[in-house]
Amino acid sequence: MKKLLSFALLLSIACFSNCKVTIITGYDQTLDETVTQMQKDFNLHFIKLQRALLTQDGNHDQAYANFQDYYDHLDANIISVTTRSSFISKKTGTTVKSLAGNLIKALQDFESKHKSAENVFNDRTNDDRHGLQDAINTHFDSLILLEEKLKASGKAK
Amino acid sequence: MPLDFDQILKDCIAAAKKELGAGWNDAAPFAEQKFKQYLEDMADLNKLRADGTIDEDEFKYRADLHKSSMQSVLLAVKGIGLIAAQNIINAVLGIVGKAIGAVLIGV
Numbered sequence: 001m002k003k004l005l006s007f008a009l010l011l012s013i014a015c016f017s018n019c020k021v022t023i024i025t026g027y028d029q030t031l032d033e034t035v036t037q038m039q040k041d042f043n044l045h046f047i048k049l050q051r052a053l054l055t056q057d058g059n060h061d062q063a064y065a066n067f068q069d070y071y072d073h074l075d076a077n078i079i080s081v082t083t084r085s086s087f088i089s090k091k092t093g094t095t096v097k098s099l100a101g102n103l104i105k106a107l108q109d110f111e112s113k114h115k116s117a118e119n120v121f122n123d124r125t126n127d128d129r130h131g132l133q134d135a136i137n138t139h140f141d142s143l144i145l146l147e148e149k150l151k152a153s154g155k156a157k
Numbered sequence: 158m159p160l161d162f163d164q165i166l167k168d169c170i171a172a173a174k175k176e177l178g179a180g181w182n183d184a185a186p187f188a189e190q191k192f193k194q195y196l197e198d199m200a201d202l203n204k205l206r207a208d209g210t211i212d213e214d215e216f217k218y219r220a221d222l223h224k225s226s227m228q229s230v231l232l233a234v235k236g237i238g239l240i241a242a243q244n245i246i247n248a249v250l251g252i253v254g255k256a257i258g259a260v261l262i263g264v
Contacts, residue, residue, distance in 0.1 A: 020250070023243040024243060095232055099233065106225060118214075120218060135198070142233035149240050
């Protein structure tokens with residue numbers, strides 16, 4: 001009886017000492033690195049595109065075909081982000097999954113608008129469209145920040 | 158009547174702070190900067206629409222993009238709050254575990 005009680009006590013100690021409550025997960029090194037690189041690529045792309053949008057040449061230099069290489073890389077990276085976020089827990093990783101989904105949608109919409117040459121990609125000298133860059137960077141920053149905090153939280157344990 | 162962006166910014170920060178509680182300190186610099194940027198970008202966008210530079214379709218696309226970006230900010234802030242809560246719970250469990258362990262070893 002005494003042995004059984006000791007075992008139960010040791011089990012309680014072990015449980016209180018080692019059991020961790022998990023409310024949120026979703027750190028993925030590949031996702032983190034891919035998204036960080038995608039943000040750098042996007043900003044380089046936007047700087048080039050912005051220059052073209054501010055040039056009055058009848059919407060010629062900003063044609064989608066001139067930026068095809070960037071969008072091919074973007075589409076490949078979107079596949080990677082979609083795949084990596086599908087590996088994250090459906091129970092505790094919903095915040096990261098939602099952030100990845102929001103980012104992907106914003107980038108796909110941006111590409112779609114560029115491809116169909118909508119007005120937002122017309123030449124205009126009084127509108128540098130920095131707000132588009134700000135908004136998409138905000139999507140990137142939100143996901144990258146949360147990944148950093150999740151990584152730091154994991155290290156602290 | 159012109160919008161009082163400073164007041165709106167203060168109201169946004171106060172609302173986020175109230176919802177986030179313990180995790181606010183970690184998220185504050187990011188959230189405040191993004192709220193401010195959002196309000197400035199929306200003010201620019203409204204000017205472009207008012208002076209006829211952009212049409213309604215373009216305004217809608219750009220405004221929706223800003224709106225979804227703010228949803229992402231709030232999701233990140235929520236996530237940071239959950240990490241803070243998780244860390245607090247686990248720290249408390251650790252302290253309780255050590256205290257119980259010390260008592261039991263004493264027995």
